[in-house]
Structure formats: C-alpha cells, structure tokens
C-alpha cells in the first residue's frame with residue numbers, strides 16, 4: 002500500500018513526536034481516511050504493520066471513534082448532533098428532517114454518492130446548538146429552513 006508523499010511527510014514527522022509507535026495510530030488513521038476516503042482493509046493492514054499492532058487492535062480503535070469509518074462516505078458527510086444540548090434545541094427534528102430530505106438513514110450514502118448522513122454525539126458546539134458538521138465545516142444554530150439552505154449550497158458546490 003502506498004500513501005502520498007504528503008502523508009509520508011506527516012507520518013515521519015509524527016513518529017518523532019510521540020513516545021511509542023502505537024501513539025500515532027489515531028492521527029495516522031485520520032490522515033489516511035482523508036486521503037483514501039475511508040479505512041479500507043489495505044489501509045488497516047498497513048497501519049497495523051507500521052504501529053506494530055494487530056489488525057484487530059486497529060479495528061477496535063476504529064470502532065471506538067465515530068469519525069473513523071471503514072466504508073466510503075458521501076462527498077459531503079453530514080453529521081448531525083442529537084446529544085443533550087442539541088436535543089433540547091431541536092437536534093432530533095433536524096436529524097429526522099435530514100433523513101427524509103436525503104432519503105437515507107444513519108451511516109448511509111445517497112445513491113449519487115453526494116451525501117452521507119450520521120447521527121453523532123456532542124461535537125463541541127453546544128453553545129450554538131443545534132449543530133452539525135459537514136466534513137470539517139461546522140454549522141450552528143440550525144433550523145429546518147437553514148438546514149435546507151445549507152444542503153442546497155453543498156449540492157450547488159458539487
């Protein structure tokens with residue numbers, strides 16, 4: 002398995018900053034996911050080898066973090082928070098609206114591959130609840146009308 006030069010540069014830099022090889026697993030998984038789109042069997046095998054862990058150990062770590070995925074996501078991965086602050090301020094209604102609008106459920110991808118949807122725990126934007134994250138962009142103080150507008154903007158961008 003070959004990663005890009007940029008990945009290898011980051012990886013080499015990280016190796017020097019962490020006390021053990023296993024410590025670089027999570028950031029390596031994130032960089033690999035950004036590069037490949039998801040954590041394929043090949044990626045898992047490669048990072049297990051590099052960090053001197055078993056593939057099972059790597060998979061256990063992946064299953065713990067909701068932002069890590071072993072299947073391809075849509076071009077825009079919509080993560081709607083329904084944790085307590087967002088829940089109180091309508092997060093669940095926003096999430097239900099997204100499910101209907103996109104025609105998909107949790108961790109599913111639209112047929113055209115444009116959107117994937119996830120219901121997630123707190124994303125650290127409680128003060129501006131209800132909130133969601135699309136790829137690395139945050140959207141806060143959501144309403145159903147605002148959500149429709151945001152999804153439309155992503156469609157136009159694609």
Ligand code: FES
Pocket residue numbers: 082083084085086087088122123124125126127130131132
């Ligand atoms: S509970 Fe939704 S961002 Fe914290």
